[in-house]
Amino acid sequence: MNVAETTIVGKRYPLLRERLSHDIERFRKFTAVLIKNRLAFAGIVIIALFTVMSFGAPLLVGPYPSQLQRTTDNLPPSSAHWLGTDWEGFDILTLLVYGGQISLIIGFSASIVAMVLGTLVGVVGGFYGGITDLILARMTDFFLVIPWLPFVLVLVIILTPSLATIILAIAIVSWPSTARVIRSQVLTVKERQFIERSRAIGARPSFIVRKHIIPNVMPLVWAEAVLTVSNSVFTEAFLSFFGLGASGPDVIRSWGVLVNESYIHLALVQGHWWYFGPPGLFITVVVLGFAMLGYGLEEVMNPALKRR
Amino acid sequence: MNFRRYLLRKAVYVIITIFFIASLNFLLFQVIAGDPTYVLLPRGCGTSNVTGECPLRAQLIHEWALDQPLIVRFVTYLRNVFSGNLGTSITYQTGVPVATIIAPRLSTTLILVGVATAATMWLGIILGRISGWRRGRPADVIITLSTLFGYSMPSFWVSLLLIFSLSVSVRIFPVYWDFGAYARMDLLSAVLDYIWHLILPVATFIITNVAWFSLTLRNSLTDVLPEDYMITARAKGLSQGQQLRWHALPNARLPLVTASALYFGWVVSGAIVIEIVFTIQGLGQLTWEATTSFDFPLLSAIFLIATIGVVVANAVADVLYMFLDPRVREA
Numbered sequence: 001m002n003v004a005e006t007t008i009v010g011k012r013y014p015l016l017r018e019r020l021s022h023d024i025e026r027f028r029k030f031t032a033v034l035i036k037n038r039l040a041f042a043g044i045v046i047i048a049l050f051t052v053m054s055f056g057a058p059l060l061v062g063p064y065p066s067q068l069q070r071t072t073d074n075l076p077p078s079s080a081h082w083l084g085t086d087w088e089g090f091d092i093l094t095l096l097v098y099g100g101q102i103s104l105i106i107g108f109s110a111s112i113v114a115m116v117l118g119t120l121v122g123v124v125g126g127f128y129g130g131i132t133d134l135i136l137a138r139m140t141d142f143f144l145v146i147p148w149l150p151f152v153l154v155l156v157i158i159l160t161p162s163l164a165t166i167i168l169a170i171a172i173v174s175w176p177s178t179a180r181v182i183r184s185q186v187l188t189v190k191e192r193q194f195i196e197r198s199r200a201i202g203a204r205p206s207f208i209v210r211k212h213i214i215p216n217v218m219p220l221v222w223a224e225a226v227l228t229v230s231n232s233v234f235t236e237a238f239l240s241f242f243g244l245g246a247s248g249p250d251v252i253r254s255w256g257v258l259v260n261e262s263y264i265h266l267a268l269v270q271g272h273w274w275y276f277g278p279p280g281l282f283i284t285v286v287v288l289g290f291a292m293l294g295y296g297l298e299e300v301m302n303p304a305l306k307r308r
Numbered sequence: 309m310n311f312r313r314y315l316l317r318k319a320v321y322v323i324i325t326i327f328f329i330a331s332l333n334f335l336l337f338q339v340i341a342g343d344p345t346y347v348l349l350p351r352g353c354g355t356s357n358v359t360g361e362c363p364l365r366a367q368l369i370h371e372w373a374l375d376q377p378l379i380v381r382f383v384t385y386l387r388n389v390f391s392g393n394l395g396t397s398i399t400y401q402t403g404v405p406v407a408t409i410i411a412p413r414l415s416t417t418l419i420l421v422g423v424a425t426a427a428t429m430w431l432g433i434i435l436g437r438i439s440g441w442r443r444g445r446p447a448d449v450i451i452t453l454s455t456l457f458g459y460s461m462p463s464f465w466v467s468l469l470l471i472f473s474l475s476v477s478v479r480i481f482p483v484y485w486d487f488g489a490y491a492r493m494d495l496l497s498a499v500l501d502y503i504w505h506l507i508l509p510v511a512t513f514i515i516t517n518v519a520w521f522s523l524t525l526r527n528s529l530t531d532v533l534p535e536d537y538m539i540t541a542r543a544k545g546l547s548q549g550q551q552l553r554w555h556a557l558p559n560a561r562l563p564l565v566t567a568s569a570l571y572f573g574w575v576v577s578g579a580i581v582i583e584i585v586f587t588i589q590g591l592g593q594l595t596w597e598a599t600t601s602f603d604f605p606l607l608s609a610i611f612l613i614a615t616i617g618v619v620v621a622n623a624v625a626d627v628l629y630m631f632l633d634p635r636v637r638e639a
Contacts, residue, residue, distance in 0.1 A: 141325075142332045145618040146611060149577035150595045154607065157599055158340050234462060238581065241464045242596070259465060268472055276472075280465030288460035 033300050040296025046289030050282070054100030061094045064252060074265075074272065083274045086258075087265035095253055096278055102246065102254035103233050103286065106167055110232040113171035114178060115225045121175065122182025123217065127190060127209055137183070143176040152235055153242055161244045169239075170232045178224045182217050189216045223297040230290030237283045255279035314630060322623045327386075329615050333608060334385050338378070341604045344398065345369060389612065395605035400598055406609040410591065414613070416487075417583070417590035421575045423506060424513035429568060431514055432521020439522065440529025440560070441552060452526070455519035463578055467512045467585040474508065481508050485587045509586045513578065517571065524567040528560040535559075562633055569625030573618035 034040045053060065073089040075081055083092040125136035155169035189195070190213070198208055239245060240256025243264075247257060262268070262276035345368045369375050373384065388395070394406040401409055435455065439448040458466075475483045485505045490498045532538065533556060541555045580592035587593075591610060598606040 138328050139332070142329055142615070145329070145573055145615045145622075147573070147577040147580075147614045147618075149580055150592075150599065150607075150611070150614075153580075153596070154340060154599050157602075230460075234460075237462045238464065241462070241581070256462075259462075259468070263464075263468065268468055269476060271472070271476060273472060276465070276468055280462065280468070283465065284457065284461045287462075288457060291456070291460060 030300075034296065037296045037300055039292045040300065043289045043291070043293030043296055046285060047293060050100050050286050050289070051104060053097055054104055057094075057097045057101065061091075061097045064098055065090045065094055066250075074270070076272070077274050083278060084272065086275060087261060092258075092275060092278070095258060096255070096282065098252050099255040099258055099279060100282065100286070102163075102252050103236055103256070103283070106163070106170065106236045106254070107229040107233040107286075107290070109167045110170035110174060110236075111225050111228040113167060114174035114228050114232075115221055117171060118175035118178025118224070119182050119214075119217070119221055121179040123186055123209060123213060125179070126183040126186030127205070127213055133183075136179070140176045140179045140183075143173070144180070148173045148235075149238060152239065153244065156239055156244045161239075161246060163246045166236060166239060166244070166246060170235045173235070174228050174231055178221070178228065181220060181224055185217045185220050186213055189213055219301040220298075223294055223301055226290055226297055227294035230287050230294060233283065233290065234287050255283045259283075311630075315627065318623055318627060322619060325619050326616055329619065330386055330389050330612060331382070333612050333615070334382055336611075337604055337608045343374075344372065344602075344604050345374070394609040394612070397603055397606045399601040400603040400606055406606050409606065410594070410609060410613065413589065413591045413594045416588060417579055417592060420506065420509060420583070420588060420590060421572070421579060424510045425568065425571060425575060427510050428514050428517050428571070429521050429564070432518045433525055433564070435518065436522035436525025436529070437552065437557070440526040440533075441548075441556075443526070443530060443533075448526075451522065455522050458515045459517065459519035461516055463512055463516045464581045464585055466515050467508070467582060470508050470511060471585070481505075485589075487589050505586075505588075509582050509588065512582055513575065516578070517574070520571050520574075521564060521567060524563050525560060528563045529556060532556050532560045562629060565625050565629050565632065569618075569621045572621040576614045576617065 034044070057064075071081075071085055071089045071091075073085055073087050075085040075089075077084045081091050081093065083096065086092050086095065121136050121140065125133040125140075152169050152173045155172060156166055159165035159169060195208060195212055198212060203211075236245070236254060237256035237259070240254050241260045241263070243260055245254055245257040245260065247253070253261070256279070258279040259276050262272065262279075267273075267275040345365050373381055376384075392407070394410070397404050397406055397409055435451050439451040442448045471481075471483060475481045482505060489501075493501065537555055538551065541551045546554070576591075579590060580595050582588070583590045583592035584596055591614075595607070595610050597603075598610060
């Protein structure tokens with residue numbers, strides 16, 4: 001038997017286990033801090049509740065109502081329909097419980113796309129500097145000052161509304177703030193000594209970006225991502241209110257679409273508060289939940305913001 | 309220090325930024341609009357001649373200078389923008405200069421946004437002062453939570469709730485705003501009517517945005533309170549109110565200036581929803597109408613005006629900041 005090989009193999013496993021346990025330990029500490037942060041914890045609870053509710057909808061309220069399951073339209077709340085029925089005769093409570101799926105899917109996907117874009121622009125601009133940075137920073141500023149709501153409306157109308165285009169449009173208006181935050185973080189990380197040492201040993205820029213810059217800005221990216229989910233859910237609600245939500249006979253209606261439909265079908269004048277009230281409240285609470293988790297994360301990860 | 313030189317540098321910076329914005333705006337609408345002739349001729353054209361060409365389309369292309377190379381159009385665009393020519397509407401009010409359409413709308417929106425900003429700021433300062441001064445106490449918790457909740461509410465929903473409760477259930481405020489009626493009114497009743505109509509929209513702005521100012525002031529007060537001069541103020545026997553008014557607030561107020569400039573940009577976006585729900589004939593409603601009718605020159609001009617407005621507001625805030633902060637002023 002080859003002695004050298006056994007040592008290597010023998011060494012490799014403990015090393016791996018050690019690393020893993022180190023990661024687990026770090027994760028455990030992180031969650032402990034996060035839970036201790038009351039803001040973040042409340043946010044997590046809200047998000048968990050609404051995620052379970054929306055995606056557990058088939059178990060809670062049965063299958064999504066098909067066109068065949070319509071009853072009388074515009075019924076007031078009763079024991080059969082706790083929140084009444086909508087203009088087509090669907091149970092509002094059922095629509096409400098399902099509605100979160102669309103809002104959350106759009107929120108998460110748009111946030112992911114925006115994070116990739118924003119981090120890319122922020123890291124490239126911040127790390128390489130010079131003319132690249134100048135152009136990217138100016139572009140970021142332009143997208144920051146352009147009125148976001150008209151812009152996203154125009155984008156969706158031009159691209160024709162669907163799930164994918166809504167996600168894309170929201171991502172296009174959301175990346176600049178991330179890019180800006182990441183860029184400034186990259187600028188400070190870049191000046192740290194270990195980067196210079198790494199450069200002195202002969203590491204290539206691409207290696208430094210991958211191994212040093214990205215891992216160091218990642219925590220901030222996570223905090224930004226959560227805040228962007230909050231903004232995306234918010235923006236989706238506005239788009240839907242303008243009649244630009246993903247729609248169709250078999251498409252699940254988001255909360256924003258519900259408010260829009262109630263508005264179009266005059267629930268306001270008829271005093272049907274159970275129609276337009278609850279979806280708006282759900283949007284508010286989910287947006288608030290993600291915002292709370294985001295601020296909490298920022299507080300945990302950014303020592304400069306720690307409570308005094 | 310040289311205040312004049314600072315102003316000059318700022319002005320040059322603003323002009324360069326506007327140049328950049330105009331360029332990016334031009335490029336953006338090149339991408340968005342695609343072939344704008346399709347807006348007027350969605351199904352090709354009725355009177356195509358024998359060769360299958362469309363003379364109307366060719367004429368439009370020539371008239372809108374789409375046959376010119378991009379760089380020529382770009383230079384023309386910049387020259388027009390800087391000489392105040394914003395273009396001509398193509399669908400909304402075909403042939404009318406965009407500036408003529410925008411001008412009356414702009415003033416309505418500026419009044420709305422101006423009143424809303426002033427009111428939001430006023431309430432934000434009051435609330436922020438209370439919660440910053442009583443940090444961690446029940447008053448602070450209640451204010452912070454409720455303003456954050458308001459901040460998370462979509463403005464369309466808030467306006468629906470307000471209309472439902474104060475215009476439909478209890479008929480205090482009007483639902484519909486008839487701008488044509490002012491021609492028949494005398495000045496006093498017109499002004500009163502205007503104010504009466506403004507209350508709910510402004511309330512919507514306040515509810516959804518007061519956190520902007522109250523949290524800014526709260527956080528900057530928190531930064532200021534542990535400072536040495538605050539301890540001195542307490543040590544020399546000033547009352548709580550005097551400490552707050554004479555020493556804490558003047559120092560904590562500065563970030564509000566920056567916040568209000570940022571807020572201006574936000575409000576420009578927010579106006580579109582509120583103007584539609586409350587039927588206010590302002591720039592926001594116009595934006596929506598321009599969007600749905602694919603009137604690209606009009607839309608492009610609105611975007612340009614709004615972005616330039618935000619840039620100028622930020623520059624003014626910077627100058628004001630400089631003017632208000634002796635540390636920056638003297639440096």
